[in-house]
Each structure stands twice: as structure tokens, then as C-alpha cells.
Amino acid sequence: MNGTDIDPPDTPADTSDAADRERRYSAPALEKGLDILEFLSECRDPLSLQQIGDGVGRTKGEIFRMVSVLAQRGYIERLEGDDRFRVTDRLFRLGMNRPVNRSLIEIALPFMNAFAETTGYSCHLAVMSGTQIVVVARVESTSHIGFTVRIGYRQPLILTGSGHCLMAFMSxxxxxxxxxxxxxxDPWIDLDALDRTLDAIRAAGHVARPSGITEAVVDLSCPVTDRREGGAVAALTCPYLRTRQVPKGPDEILASLDEAARRISENFSLD
Structure with missing residues (x-):
């Protein structure tokens, strides 16, 4: 048999070459900085240098210069009169500068304003970020009393009406x-139950459920879809709280919300 006709098996040298290539493309300083940002972004409270080091598995000396540079560049900030740090919204603002996000917000805002003026209720636009929702635009209620969430607000998908809407209407x-x-x-999550819930939402065409975050608030949410993506790219949500000043029922608000989401979808798909 002619040995040149058969590819030889991988040799230890081949494995070594692959490992060398992987090492060649590593960037320890960048990885250290990203570890710090990812860790701080998950922490509710500001942390000291020691706590950050413990969280990313490094000493204070190893992270001191990196933390200083991240603070100088505005990605994290030191609390005034304190030695603790927290992440800023700089990365969020960079993400919002992506053309697709700017286009979505620019298209959505006129319809969101029209919804608020017509109904007297606030609304916000949320997109998916990992396993969370993040609010990228909002319009406040035109009445004196209203419930709103801030831009940049994050919560787990499974706790919010926006999150259920995004999951239900994705492919x-x-x-x-x-x-x-x-x-x-969450290794203990009941995905079968979640799947049934999402299928029911998809069949209904919208979300109408008690808020997983705030008592007495009902999350009303409709999908903003893009035919190029084959599903929802955002959720238009109204945190509904019945008031005597604006005594409109949830069905009436949902109809207006669905119309606004449909108009946003149509214009976004044409953009």
C-alpha cells in the first residue's frame, strides 16, 4: 500500500501546534479587563479593589492598574469619598450606537409617543441581552401619575413581561x-412549563401578566418583529396600573399597544 495515499493521524506535534496557536492569540490584559467589567456588571453594590480581586480570582496588585485604566476611560467609576467601584453605562451607550439599535429607536419613538398621548400610559422598548432584557427607549405617561422604568434597566427574561414576549415570538x-x-x-428551571407558557403567549399574540417585579402592576407587552430576523427584535411594553385619573381597562390599552408595535414592525422591516 502506498503510504502517501492516506492522511496520517494527528501526532503529538500537531496537538502542540494547536496549543501554540491558541496561546499566540490570547490577550491576558484584555481578558483581565473583561473579567473585571463582567464581574462588576453583575454586582448590585459597589465593590472595593479587594472584593473585585477576589471576584475575578486575582490579587489587588494584579488588577490595580487595570482598574485605574478602566476608571480613566469611564467604563467604571469610583464612588466619591470612597474606595469602591461600580460599572458605568458607557458600554451600554456604545451598544446603543450600533446602527441597528439607533434605527429601531428612531423608528419606535414617534409611535411610542402617540401611544402615550392616546392612552395616558407610559411605555418602554426592551431588547434581549443574554438572558436579560434591557430597556433602550421609554416614553413617560402624559398624566400626572404614571409608572415608568429608566433606560438601561435590566432584569432576567423570565421575570418580566418584556422577556416573555421576546422569548415567545423568537424562532x-x-x-x-x-x-x-x-x-x-438556573439548573432547576422548569423549561417544559416555560415552553407551555410561551406557546400560550404566542397564540394570544401578546403578553398580559402580573409583573414579576412590582406588585399591583400588570405587564402588557407586544412584539416588534422583523421579517429578516424571523421573529421578535424588541418588546413594546406598558406597565399597566389602573388609576382613577385614567380609568381605561387593560384590553383597551393592549389594543393601542398592539397597533403601535405593529406600526413599528412595519417601518423597521422597510428600513
């Missing part, structure tokens, strides 16, 4: 890919 492939991430966050 089946994307949804089940997301389930793997949700299971990593």
Missing part, C-alpha cells in the same frame, strides 16, 4: 438555544 431554534443559557443560570 423555535433561537428559543431552544436560549434554553441552554437559562439552564446554565
Amino acid at each position: 423555535a431554534r433561537r428559543r431552544h438555544g436560549l434554553y441552554d443559557e437559562l439552564r446554565r443560570d
Whole structure:
């Protein structure tokens, strides 16, 4: 048999070459900075240098210069009169500068304003970020009393009406890919029950459920879709709280919200 006709098996040298290539493309300083940003972004309270080091598995000396540079560049900030740090919204603002996000917000705001003026209720636009929602635009209530959330507000997908809306109206492939991430966050999550809930939402065409965050508030949410993406790219949500000043029922608000979401979808798909 002519040995030149058969590819030889991998040799230890081949494995060594692959490992060398992987090492060649590593960037320890960048990885250290990203570790710090990711860790701080998950922490509710500001942290000291020692706490940050413990959180990323490094000493204070190893992270001191990196923390200083991140603070100088505005990605984290030191509390005034304190030695603790917290992440800023600089990365969020960079993400919002992406053309697709700017386009979505610019298209959505006129319809969101029209919804608020017509109904007297506030609304916000949320997109998916990992296993969370993040609010990228909002319009406040035109009445003296209202309930709003700030831009940049984040919560787990499974706790919010916006999150349920985004999950329900994404493609089946994307949804089940997301389930793997949700299971990593919470190994005990009942994905079968979640799947049934999302199927029911998709059949209804909207979300109407008690808020998973605030008592007495009902999350009303409708999908903003893009045919190029094959599903929801955002959720238009109204935190509904019945008031005597604006005594409109949830069905009436949902009808207006659905119309606004549909108009945003149509214009975004044409953009």
C-alpha cells in the first residue's frame, strides 16, 4: 500500500501546534479587563479593589492598574469619598450606537409617543441581552401619575413581561438555544412549563401578566418583529396600573399597544 495515499493521524506535534496557536492569540490584559467589567456588571453594590480581586480570582496588585485604566476611560467609576467601584453605562451607550439599535429607536419613538398621548400610559422598548432584557427607549405617561422604568434597566427574561414576549415570538431554534443559557443560570428551571407558557403567549399574540417585579402592576407587552430576523427584535411594553385619573381597562390599552408595535414592525422591516 502506498503510504502517501492516506492522511496520517494527528501526532503529538500537531496537538502542540494547536496549543501554540491558541496561546499566540490570547490577550491576558484584555481578558483581565473583561473579567473585571463582567464581574462588576453583575454586582448590585459597589465593590472595593479587594472584593473585585477576589471576584475575578486575582490579587489587588494584579488588577490595580487595570482598574485605574478602566476608571480613566469611564467604563467604571469610583464612588466619591470612597474606595469602591461600580460599572458605568458607557458600554451600554456604545451598544446603543450600533446602527441597528439607533434605527429601531428612531423608528419606535414617534409611535411610542402617540401611544402615550392616546392612552395616558407610559411605555418602554426592551431588547434581549443574554438572558436579560434591557430597556433602550421609554416614553413617560402624559398624566400626572404614571409608572415608568429608566433606560438601561435590566432584569432576567423570565421575570418580566418584556422577556416573555421576546422569548415567545423568537424562532423555535433561537428559543431552544436560549434554553441552554437559562439552564446554565438556573439548573432547576422548569423549561417544559416555560415552553407551555410561551406557546400560550404566542397564540394570544401578546403578553398580559402580573409583573414579576412590582406588585399591583400588570405587564402588557407586544412584539416588534422583523421579517429578516424571523421573529421578535424588541418588546413594546406598558406597565399597566389602573388609576382613577385614567380609568381605561387593560384590553383597551393592549389594543393601542398592539397597533403601535405593529406600526413599528412595519417601518423597521422597510428600513
